[in-house]
Amino acid sequence: MSFFANKQNLVSDILRRYPTDRKRSAVMPLLREVQNAEGYVSDERIAEIAGIIESTATEVMSVMSFYSTYSSIPTGKYHLQVCMTLSCALAGSDQLWDYLQDKLEISQGEVTSDGLFSLQRVECLGSCGTAPLMQISDAGYAECLTKKRTDALLEELKRRGDGSIPANDTPTPVFVKHIDGRVVQVTSDGQIAGGNA
Amino acid sequence: MTAILENTAPEKPKSITSGLDPRFKPRLYEHVGVPNSWTLEYALKNGAYEGAKKALAGTPEQVQDEAKKSGLRGRGGAGFPTGVKWSFMPKEDSKPHYLVCNADESEPGTYKDRYLMEHDPHQLIEGMLVGMHAIRANVGYIYIRGEYILAAERLERAILDARAAGLLGDNAMGFGKSMQVFVHRGAGAYICGEETALMNSLEGLRANPRLKPPFPAQAGIFGMPTTVNNVVSIASGALIMRHGSDWFASMGTEKSKGNFLFHISGPVKRPGVYELPLGTTYREIIYTWGGGPTEVIKAFNPGGSSTPMLPFTDEILDMQADYENCAAKGTFLGTGGIILIPKNCDIVNMMYNYVRFYAHESCGKCTPCREGIGTWMVRLMQKLISGRGDPNDVKILEDLFGNIKGKAFCLLADSCIMPVQSAYNLFKEEFEYIAQNGKPMYSGYANRWNVE
Numbered sequence: 001m002s003f004f005a006n007k008q009n010l011v012s013d014i015l016r017r018y019p020t021d022r023k024r025s026a027v028m029p030l031l032r033e034v035q036n037a038e039g040y041v042s043d044e045r046i047a048e049i050a051g052i053i054e055s056t057a058t059e060v061m062s063v064m065s066f067y068s069t070y071s072s073i074p075t076g077k078y079h080l081q082v083c084m085t086l087s088c089a090l091a092g093s094d095q096l097w098d099y100l101q102d103k104l105e106i107s108q109g110e111v112t113s114d115g116l117f118s119l120q121r122v123e124c125l126g127s128c129g130t131a132p133l134m135q136i137s138d139a140g141y142a143e144c145l146t147k148k149r150t151d152a153l154l155e156e157l158k159r160r161g162d163g164s165i166p167a168n169d170t171p172t173p174v175f176v177k178h179i180d181g182r183v184v185q186v187t188s189d190g191q192i193a194g195g196n197a
Numbered sequence: 198m199t200a201i202l203e204n205t206a207p208e209k210p211k212s213i214t215s216g217l218d219p220r221f222k223p224r225l226y227e228h229v230g231v232p233n234s235w236t237l238e239y240a241l242k243n244g245a246y247e248g249a250k251k252a253l254a255g256t257p258e259q260v261q262d263e264a265k266k267s268g269l270r271g272r273g274g275a276g277f278p279t280g281v282k283w284s285f286m287p288k289e290d291s292k293p294h295y296l297v298c299n300a301d302e303s304e305p306g307t308y309k310d311r312y313l314m315e316h317d318p319h320q321l322i323e324g325m326l327v328g329m330h331a332i333r334a335n336v337g338y339i340y341i342r343g344e345y346i347l348a349a350e351r352l353e354r355a356i357l358d359a360r361a362a363g364l365l366g367d368n369a370m371g372f373g374k375s376m377q378v379f380v381h382r383g384a385g386a387y388i389c390g391e392e393t394a395l396m397n398s399l400e401g402l403r404a405n406p407r408l409k410p411p412f413p414a415q416a417g418i419f420g421m422p423t424t425v426n427n428v429v430s431i432a433s434g435a436l437i438m439r440h441g442s443d444w445f446a447s448m449g450t451e452k453s454k455g456n457f458l459f460h461i462s463g464p465v466k467r468p469g470v471y472e473l474p475l476g477t478t479y480r481e482i483i484y485t486w487g488g489g490p491t492e493v494i495k496a497f498n499p500g501g502s503s504t505p506m507l508p509f510t511d512e513i514l515d516m517q518a519d520y521e522n523c524a525a526k527g528t529f530l531g532t533g534g535i536i537l538i539p540k541n542c543d544i545v546n547m548m549y550n551y552v553r554f555y556a557h558e559s560c561g562k563c564t565p566c567r568e569g570i571g572t573w574m575v576r577l578m579q580k581l582i583s584g585r586g587d588p589n590d591v592k593i594l595e596d597l598f599g600n601i602k603g604k605a606f607c608l609l610a611d612s613c614i615m616p617v618q619s620a621y622n623l624f625k626e627e628f629e630y631i632a633q634n635g636k637p638m639y640s641g642y643a644n645r646w647n648v649e
Contacts, residue, residue, distance in 0.1 A: 017338075017379040019293075022419055024401035028384055032343070053401065066403040066560075067384035069343050085305045086502065086550045087462035087536055092646025099646075123387065123554045124305040124502075125344050128462035128534065129469050132646070140346050147648040168347075172230045172312055173469035175486065176223045183227050185216055188467050188488030194221040 003034055003045055004052065011052060023053045027063050031070050036138045039079070040071040068122060076111045076118035077163050081135040084121050087128035096132050096145055097121060103154065116161060117154075129173040136165050143170040213448040214476030214517060216486065221448070224436050224456060225429065226472040229316040235351045237358040240319035246364055248438030249326040253372045257283075260331040264434060267442035268454030273299055273390075273427030274500060274531045276453075276520045279434065285414040286332040286422050294334035295423040298325060298431050299395060300341040300348075303387040304501035305554060306534035309458035309470050310428040314341070314348035317432075318355035324431035325378050326369065327438050332424050335375045340395050343384040352380050387558035391607050392425040394560065405562045406607040429458055448474035453519030453530070461487040463537035464494070475530075480514040482535065493540040496623055499523055500531020502551055503612035505619035506538065528619070541641030544624045545631050548617045549578040555613035563606035570613050573597055581628070584635035591632050594621065 004011050010033065018025035030052060034045045041064060043057070050057045064070045071079075080100065084093050101107055104117050111118040127133050130143035142153050142165070156166050175186050184192045213221050228234035228243060240246075252260045264280030271277045286294060298321065302310040314321060325337045341349050356378050359365045369376035386404050388394045393407035396418045417423020426434075433455065437445050445455045453475040459482045460470040466488030473482065479499070483489065496506040499518070505528040507513045516522050523530045538547065556571045574597060580586050598621075602614045621628055630638040 017381070019419055022400065025381075025399060027401040028398070029382065032382060032384065062403055063401060067343075067386050069384035084550075085554050086547060087306055089547075089550050089642075090463050090539065090542070090645060092644075095644065095646035122385065123557050124303055126302045126308050126311055126342065128306050128308050128536070129460060131462060131468075135344055135346075138343075138346060147646065172316070173467070174226055174230045174312060175467070175469055175471060176226045176229060178231060183223055185221075185223055185471065185486070187217075187485050191217075193217045194219070194223055 003037070003048060004030075007033075015052075024055055024059075027053050027055075027060060028067075031060075031064055032138070035070050039075045039077070040073055042072075068120075073109070074111065075120075075137075077116050077137075077161065078157050078165075079118045079120065079137045081120045081122040081125075083123070083125040083127075083131070083133055083135075085124035087124075088131040088133065091131035093132040096134075096150065099147065099150065116158065130170050137163065139163070139165045140168055141170075143168065210447070212450065212476070213474045214450065215481060216471065216473040216477055217481070218474070221474055223472040224440070225313060225320075225432055225458060226470060227317075228320075229312050229470075231316070234316045235318055235355065237319060237355065237362060240317070244439060245319045246323050246326075246370070248435040248440075249323045249330075249364075250370060252327040252330050252438045253370055253374070257331050257333055260327060260434075260438070263437060263442050264331065267437045267445035268449070268452070269430065269433050269437060269445060270453070270520065271427055272429035272433065272457070272532075274304070274503075274529065276530065279426060279430050280331075282414075282424060282426070283328070283331040285412070286424060287414070290422070292421050293336065293419075294332050295418050295421055296325060296329045296332055296334045296337040297392075297395065297399065297418065297423060297425045298328075298337065298339040298428055299390060299392065299425050300339050300345070300428045301383055301390040301395060302345070302428070302532075303342055303390050303558075304503060304532050304534065305551070306462055306498060306536040307460070307501045307532040308462075309460050309533065311345055311348055312470060313428060313432060313458075314345065315351055318348075318352045319359065320432050320435055321352070321428060322355055322359055322365070322378055324433070324435035326365075326376055327434040328424070328426060328431050329376055331434070332422075334424075335377065337376075337378045338381050338399060338418070339378065340381050340383060340389065340399060342389070343382045349380055349382050356380065386560075387554075388560045388607075388609060391609065394607070395425065396423065403560070405560050408606075448476075450476040450517060450519045450521070452521055457518075457533055459486075459518065459533040459535065461535045461537065463497075463535075464491045464539050465489070465537055466491055475519045476517040478515055478517055479535075482518065483514070483537070490537055490539075494537050495540040495544075496538040496620070498531075498534075498536040498538070498616060499528055501534045502536065502554070502616055504529045504531040505615045506623060508623055509538075539641065541639045543582075543631065543637030543639045543642050544620050544627045545578065546582050546637060546642045548620050549582050551616055552578050552613060555609060559609060563610075565601050565605040566607075566610040569597060569601040569605070570610050574601075574613065574617075581631050582637070584631075586632040586635065588629070588632050591625075591628050594628065
């Protein structure tokens with residue numbers, strides 16, 4: 001079964017972002033489409049992508065293996081990618097990781113027996129102000145993960161079970177506020193500074 | 198007579214170097230956090246695309262000059278003057294030109310671009326129009342790291358809306374020029390923040406860095422003249438066109454002008470992004486805005502993990518944050534992502550965390566990085582923190598610093614050695630202690646997770 005056969009609009013939308021003689025640039029967006037839909041990229045799909053970009057399966061695989069997002073083996077419905085870099089580590093990401101392994105009874109690269117969860121350690125997710133955090137599949141972030149919030153999140157994901165995630169409830173960590181038509185910054189002790197008249 | 202002369206000579210107003218200065222106005226993050234601020238309707242109500250209109254009405258040289266006059270320097274960390282970079286692009290050639298926005302924000306401790314793209318994507322698109330005009334490009338790519346899902350969605354949506362409104366497209370803003378912007382999502386590779394690796398990634402290749410020369414302005418993506426700018430540099434271009442170079446240059450120190458996105462992570466009361474003028478002291482950033490540390494701090498990285506650490510002393514805290522002052526202390530202003538390093542955590546364990554990061558992100562192209570960082574540094578640090586070290590390991594570590602730094606193909610290897618070496622220089626006794634005793638001097642790293 002072809003993956004892209006009935007998605008020709010999508011394929012042409014991706015291809016038209018790049019010069020006509022540079023189809024190879026489409027390899028990453030095409031890999032992402034497959035990864036998101038099927039949870040991994042099989043050899044069959046690699047060959048199909050190679051056909052679209054007029055290249056070879058080896059070339060597609062060389063790109064795929066470079067990046068940490070694409071998986072060549074199946075992942076769970078909820079692929080939990082836990083940030084382990086220093087700002088998260090200083091907020092307990094090592095303990096969060098241990099806790100997830102114990103609770104889900106899986107380790108790096110494994111999938112739970114019900115196919116719901118898989119785990120991956122990843123490096124900096126670029127959200128150091130809301131550490132510790134994880135990325136869930138290609139759906140979004142779950143941030144400021146205390147033990148209590150992690151428990152609640154896992155329960156919610158189990159309840160859903162369809163790959164969807166709850167809305168991100170973490171406030172944006174910025175201190176620009178709009179007060180009486182003025183844009184101001186609020187100091188840590190509540191003082192108002194700056195301002196657009 | 199002299200009194201009259203004194204009165205008529207206008208005194209140059211003092212430059213704004215504090216977020217507490219009543220003249221300071223947040224602009225980059227003006228709309229971040231406001232409900233629906235990402236919509237075109239909201240953006241247009243708040244002056245979006247006015248800067249682009251001014252830019253497109255003038256010549257590319259006028260936009261370059263405005264950027265040069267403002268004093269804007271690259272916000273990705275290197276600090277190269279943006280207007281000068283734009284002027285490197287060839288003036289008369291028949292080749293297509295490209296503007297690439299580097300939104301691969303992957304430097305540990307850095308998270309300024311994410312919220313800007315999530316909450317004010319039109320500011321970035323407006324900046325793309327300004328930058329594209331300045332370098333005579335008809336196509337621009339925003340290379341965004343794959344993990345920024347919401348930001349990518351909002352940008353895609355904003356581009357569609359801008360195209361439908363005639364702000365982008367075959368006759369962008371009615372100036373008779375084709376201007377197209379596309380989003381290209383990465384897939385988890387820190388090295389893509391390096392501009393030549395990013396270009397390879399955009400071409401559908403493995404993201405190995407390219408040899409320079411040729412420089413991107415001569416042969417960049419698809420072999421064509423290309424300029425790569427950081428998200429905040431591009432957004433600042435829009436603001437400079439909207440509010441004027443004088444506004445931008447009224448903030449900052451002698452050679453470091455403008456508003457800047459400082460942000461703090463680690464044990465601090467209010468981690469977050471603070472838009473402040475350059476020249477703000479680290480004390481003001483960390484205490485007045487960040488609320489101060491939540492535990493005793495021994496050092497900090499001033500602008501992402503790659504910037505050498507500074508000791509947490511009164512002298513450093515009272516230093517004005519700008520490119521020159523940081524350079525004078527042997528470090529970099531970097532991205533402005535401050536990471537606080539707590540005293541009760543073992544520095545060797547924390548530096549292993551950094552080394553592991555760079556080892557994971559090494560592209561494997563050159564030996565000093567692949568073997569030096571990817572194998573030697575990782576294994577030596579693992580040996581130390583697992584308690585199997587011996588005093589000679591400290592000597593090997595010093596040897597590695599010298600044999601890796603400045604010897605690799607791109608800056609990734611140096612970006613690893615610089616913070617580790619700075620930590621070693623500041624806290625040598627901790628390295629010697631763990632090598633000698635098989636256990637860390639401070640044990641606080643082991644348990645840091647909050648239950649509630």
